[in-house]
Amino acid sequence: xxxxxxxxxxxxxxxxxxxxxxVSLVPLKASRFADKGFLLLVLACGLSLLAIxxxxxxxxxxxxQLSIHxxxxxxxxxxxxxxxxxxxxxxxxxxxxxITSSLLALAIAVPLSIGVAVFTTEMCPIxxxxxxxxxxxxxxxxxxxxxxxxxIFVLAPLLRNYVQPFLATYFGWTSLFSGPPFGIGMLAxxxxxxxxxxxxxxxxTREVLVAVPQHQREAAxxxxxxxxxxxxxxxxxxxxxxxxxxxxxxxxxxLGETMAVTMVIGNRPEISKxxxxxxxxxxxxxxxxxxxxxxxxxxxxxxxxALALFLVTIVVNIVARLLVxxxxxxxxxxxxx
Amino acid sequence: xxxxxxxxGLNAWFGATQALYDITMSIAANHATAIIGPSGCxxxxxxxxxxRMHETIPGARAAGKVNVGERDIYxxxxxxxxxxxxxxxxxxxxxxxxxxxxxNVAAGLKLNGYSNRRKLDEVVERSLKQAALWEEVKxxxxxxxxxxxxxxxxxxxxxxxxxxxxPEVMLMDEPASALDPISTSKIEELIFQLKEQYTxxxxxxxxxxxxxxxxxxxxxxxxxxxxxxTTEKIFTTPSDKRTEDYITGRFG
Amino acid sequence: xxxxxxxxxxxxxxxxFFTVSAVGTVVVVMVPLLAIFGYLVAKGIGSxxxxxxxxxxxxxxEGGGGMANSIAGTAMIxxxxxxxxxxxxxxxxxxxxxYGQNRFGNLLRFTADVLNGVPSIVIGIVVYGLxxxxxKHFSAFAGGVALGIMMIPTISRSTEEVLAxxxxxxxxxxxxxxxxxxxxxLSVALRTASAGVITGVMLAFARVAGETAPLLFTAFGNQFWxxxxxxxxAALSLQVFTFAISPFDEWHRQxxxxxxxxxxxxxxxxxxxxxxxxxxxxxxxH
Numbered sequence: 001x002x003x004x005x006x007x008x009x010x011x012x013x014x015x016x017x018x019x020x021x022x023v024s025l026v027p028l029k030a031s032r033f034a035d036k037g038f039l040l041l042v043l044a045c046g047l048s049l050l051a052i053x054x055x056x057x058x059x060x061x062x063x064x065q066l067s068i069h070x071x072x073x074x075x076x077x078x079x080x081x082x083x084x085x086x087x088x089x090x091x092x093x094x095x096x097x098x099i100t101s102s103l104l105a106l107a108i109a110v111p112l113s114i115g116v117a118v119f120t121t122e123m124c125p126i127x128x129x130x131x132x133x134x135x136x137x138x139x140x141x142x143x144x145x146x147x148x149x150x151x152i153f154v155l156a157p158l159l160r161n162y163v164q165p166f167l168a169t170y171f172g173w174t175s176l177f178s179g180p181p182f183g184i185g186m187l188a189x190x191x192x193x194x195x196x197x198x199x200x201x202x203x204x205t206r207e208v209l210v211a212v213p214q215h216q217r218e219a220a221x222x223x224x225x226x227x228x229x230x231x232x233x234x235x236x237x238x239x240x241x242x243x244x245x246x247x248x249x250x251x252x253x254x255l256g257e258t259m260a261v262t263m264v265i266g267n268r269p270e271i272s273k274x275x276x277x278x279x280x281x282x283x284x285x286x287x288x289x290x291x292x293x294x295x296x297x298x299x300x301x302x303x304x305x306a307l308a309l310f311l312v313t314i315v316v317n318i319v320a321r322l323l324v325x326x327x328x329x330x331x332x333x334x335x336x337x
Numbered sequence: 338x339x340x341x342x343x344x345x346g347l348n349a350w351f352g353a354t355q356a357l358y359d360i361t362m363s364i365a366a367n368h369a370t371a372i373i374g375p376s377g378c379x380x381x382x383x384x385x386x387x388x389r390m391h392e393t394i395p396g397a398r399a400a401g402k403v404n405v406g407e408r409d410i411y412x413x414x415x416x417x418x419x420x421x422x423x424x425x426x427x428x429x430x431x432x433x434x435x436x437x438x439x440x441n442v443a444a445g446l447k448l449n450g451y452s453n454r455r456k457l458d459e460v461v462e463r464s465l466k467q468a469a470l471w472e473e474v475k476x477x478x479x480x481x482x483x484x485x486x487x488x489x490x491x492x493x494x495x496x497x498x499x500x501x502x503x504p505e506v507m508l509m510d511e512p513a514s515a516l517d518p519i520s521t522s523k524i525e526e527l528i529f530q531l532k533e534q535y536t537x538x539x540x541x542x543x544x545x546x547x548x549x550x551x552x553x554x555x556x557x558x559x560x561x562x563x564x565x566x567t568t569e570k571i572f573t574t575p576s577d578k579r580t581e582d583y584i585t586g587r588f589g
Numbered sequence: 590x591x592x593x594x595x596x597x598x599x600x601x602x603x604x605x606f607f608t609v610s611a612v613g614t615v616v617v618v619m620v621p622l623l624a625i626f627g628y629l630v631a632k633g634i635g636s637x638x639x640x641x642x643x644x645x646x647x648x649x650x651e652g653g654g655g656m657a658n659s660i661a662g663t664a665m666i667x668x669x670x671x672x673x674x675x676x677x678x679x680x681x682x683x684x685x686x687x688y689g690q691n692r693f694g695n696l697l698r699f700t701a702d703v704l705n706g707v708p709s710i711v712i713g714i715v716v717y718g719l720x721x722x723x724x725k726h727f728s729a730f731a732g733g734v735a736l737g738i739m740m741i742p743t744i745s746r747s748t749e750e751v752l753a754x755x756x757x758x759x760x761x762x763x764x765x766x767x768x769x770x771x772x773x774x775l776s777v778a779l780r781t782a783s784a785g786v787i788t789g790v791m792l793a794f795a796r797v798a799g800e801t802a803p804l805l806f807t808a809f810g811n812q813f814w815x816x817x818x819x820x821x822x823a824a825l826s827l828q829v830f831t832f833a834i835s836p837f838d839e840w841h842r843q844x845x846x847x848x849x850x851x852x853x854x855x856x857x858x859x860x861x862x863x864x865x866x867x868x869x870x871x872x873x874x875h
Contacts, residue, residue, distance in 0.1 A: 034769060035770045039688060043688070045676070045745075046685060049745065060711070113614075123611055134863070135622055141859050143798070146848045146851060149845065213431075219427070219495070221420060222427075224421025224445065226603070226604035228604040237433070252706050263833060290717075303714060306711050417600070418597065
């Protein structure tokens with residue numbers, strides 16, 4: 001069979017103006033230059049992140065040198081007397097205050113946050129989910145100073161008039177609730193901190209709960225588990241690492257929280273067993289006394305405290321993010337703290 | 338000993354979409370019944386209605402009469418009770434990864450209040466033997482998690498977990514479709530042995546499997562039960578043309 | 590009752606108890622939220638009048654006065670902060686998403702996460718040392734730098750996330766047409782993700798708008814009008830703080846009003862974000 005002859009190539013007919021059009025496209029060399037320039041530009045932006053961390057570390061270490069040389073780390077953070085006027089710089093009351101207020105906040109916030117998260121992921125009727133998550137997000141958007149304002153004028157009187165007398169009457173035998181009920185004090189700080197960290201812990205917990213695969217829930221249900229048993233057995237159990245991460249992230253936030261705590265903790269550098277007593281946190285003492293620090297040593301001691309706070313919150317945040325990451329496998333959290 | 342299942346006028350919906358239309362069939366006690374049909378025909382939905390798992394999907398519901406033994410599972414029995422008495426094995430093995438092999442098998446028992454250590458040991462051993470997994474895991478019962486086993490072993494673990502609570506019926510939703518041929522044949526052997534004591538309903542898209550394992554077969558198409566008869570009859574002389582078309586591979 | 594069904598009832602009761610508890614936690618958590626908004630409106634609305642929005646603070650005893658200088662100051666400080674934070678943040682996010690699929694990119698992402706967790710008062714101290722001390726005075730500029738620094742890691746993370754969601758096929762289509770890489774990133778990827786990027790920027794903006802601690806030693810606050818960026822400047826959050834901890838009732842009332850204005854600013858931003866996001870996802874996702 002004879003094949004049809006291959007037709008000769010058609011002569012190139014270039015429409016008038018096409019040559020001109022082709023020339024107007026960006027020639028290769030120039031675009032490579034622009035590419036490089038753009039890369040350097042955004043790289044510089046990226047490097048700014050590293051620069052900021054570097055600057056923070058540099059500044060904190062430099063300005064705290066005086067205090068570090070004078071007191072060292074051990075003596076500074078185990079001394080219990082903070083009296084700058086007399087030249088006494090013992091920072092233990094602040095460590096105590098920071099830890100106590102944060103732990104108290106977690107004790108209140110964790111069960112509530114997990115409850116909200118479990119409710120919205122496992123039990124909530126679908127039309128309610130949007131509004132509830134919106135409202136929780138709104139809680140996260142309220143600024144610290146507004147929380148503090150509300151805490152001074154609404155929460156503290158509430159505690160003073162109702163809650164503290166109640167606690168003193170029924171639980172006063174533990175030395176946790178002794179002393180005059182001022183309203184202001186460690187308890188108020190713990191409560192307002194709890195309100196502030198609930199949105200963080202519950203959003204992150206919700207994310208890790210959602211990441212538990214559906215077939216795990218079905219496995220439990222098929223064995224005849226009630227809904228709560230199913231949640232306990234397959235959802236919470238599977239997500240527990242991530243939940244711990246969420247809690248630690250909340251802890252990180254509580255440790256560094258400044259304004260609301262400063263407004264209701266009483267600002268007294270004392271260590272007291274009672275939750276009714278006033279206290280002082282690392283962030284609060286810096287906020288209150290930094291502009292009033294009269295001499296270099298005072299200032300340096302405050303920066304020393306800031307350095308410690310910085311290191312602690314960094315470590316806590318890293319641990320938390322690692323834990324959450326192992327459960328959600330690298331998908332970045334929606335919550336920016 | 339297994340019980341029979343009487344299904345009468347079963348309908349099921351996903352939201353507004355109807356998935357099952359008036360299913361009526363009798364599932365014989367102590368026999369294996371296969372449910373076959375093309376993808377999307379409703380066979381999984383049907384089986385999930387038998388232990389009231391269908392309604393766990395938001396928006397899904399089912400209506401009709403399903404009598405397991407003497408009990409109407411849709412009227413007067415709580416869903417939790419129903420699922421306690423009917424065991425289910427899923428397509429993808431789903432052992433609890435945070436629990437050891439032992440705890441996986443014992444999970445259903447612990448839910449029901451058995452805490453006696455010796456009783457648990459006994460039941461765990463018996464169930465694992467029934468699932469033909471005992472020899473392979475008896476030394477690592479408490480040392481390894483349920484998820485550390487191979488796919489085929491995981492599925493047998495899930496079967497052991499379901500058997501531990503001594504259900505009256507065992508439902509299997511394509512139990513071997515995620516497994517390799519050797520594990521598949523092990524599972525099929527298992528079903529043969531389990532038939533003596535339990536009523537088994539097995540969903541499968543593999544017709545050879547249905548032919549090997551089940552005495553009765555039901556053919557589903559688009560949410561309806563087209564034909565239900567002995568496996569032999571379905572595969573040699575089906576009454577309905579649609580059944581014949583499916584069997585001979587003209588579709589699905 | 591047989592032992593079996595007794596146990597069954599107990600399990601149902603436990604199940605019911607925990608269901609009620611879960612609902613209870615939601616109710617308990619909503620209480621402070623509603624209480625805060627309720628009190629803000631109740632106590633703030635009374636003092637929110639034209640004088641409040643146009644006058645500077647008067648000494649106690651004189652009565653009247655307002656927070657006009659704080660509102661203007663906040664606007665100026667946030668403006669400076671955005672000029673610093675938005676370009677650097679978006680740039681960093683673009684780098685990590687488009688060029689950072691490597692260890693260095695992971696380091697940057699990690700750094701941004703770490704920075705997001707640094708207490709804001711620490712940032713304030715650092716900027717004090719780096720800007721206020723050399724300049725020898727507090728300034729709105731220093732306040733803007735502090736807030737801008739806080740915006741960078743937040744915007745970087747959100748921009749990176751959104752860009753990562755743009756499917757690669759979109760970029761490949763542009764490369765296939767001969768578009769240069771930088772052009773593709775800007776006009777194709779970033780444009781597709783624009784709604785998400787804007788959302789991230791507005792969220793970061795809303796977050797720093799309410800910050801007080803970093804302004805304590807940078808902008809410092811000012812009882813008088815100031816529109817010069819290199820002078821101490823009033824800010825809404827600072828003013829609310831100062832008035833709240835003061836012993837004067839008149840100032841307490843104004844603190845509530847100031848807080849109400851601050852919250853209104855933030856709620857509007859968050860609501861706008863949600864609106865843009867709900868429409869933007871349909872626009873940019875394919």
